[in-house]
Every structure is written in structure tokens, then in C-alpha cells.
Amino acid sequence: MRRHWFLRGLKFLLFAILFIAIAGVVVMRLWNWLMPGLFGWHVITFWQAIGIQVLVKLLVGGFRGRPGWHPYWRRRMMERWEHMTPEERQKFKEGMRGRCGPFDRSSVETKA
Helix, strand or coil: CHHHHHHHHHHHHHHHHHHHHHHHHHHHHHHHHHHHHHHCCCCCCHHHHHHHHHHHHHHHCCCCCCCCHHHHHHHHHHHHHHCCCHHHHHHHHHHHHHHHCCCCHHHHHHHC
């Protein structure tokens, strides 16, 4: 089973590298086709195109996944929490504690 996960991770890594390489070539070709003719800018290399991609990603969206997904999930969970009874909240905490560990510092301090 451990080998299965290793192969999946290796496959993901290879596809990620391939995707980045193809995207870098596309950015480089588009830049070199448009920018020197339109604005008189210099031709760029493949690594400069990769750098432009990283810069744009940082400036526009960051590396946190899909934009807007996390606040929606958090808002939805808070709405569900507000509609729970105290018994349902306690049951939920106990279920999550078994999967994720304690939620508050008091339960951590009592175990120590």
C-alpha cells in the first residue's frame, strides 16, 4: 500500500512538472510574439516566463487554492453551528475530537 501512494505522488509530481513546463512555453511564446512587436520590449527566456507566472500568481491569487472557497465553507459551518442545540454541539465535538484531537486548551491541560 505504501508503494501505491509513492507511485501516485510520483505521477502527480511528473504531471505538475509537465504542466508548469507547458505553461512556461506558452507564456514565453505569447510574450515573444506580442510584446516586442507591440511595445518594443525585449524577448524573454523560458525561465523568465516561469518567473512571470509565479509573479502573476502571487499578485492575483496567491497559493491558497480556489479564491473564495474558504470563506464560503467557514460561513456555512458557522451557520450550521448556530442552529445546533448544545447536545448536538457536544456530540459534534466528541466526534471531531476522535478524528482531529482536542478543540480547547482546557482538555489539553487536563491530560497533561
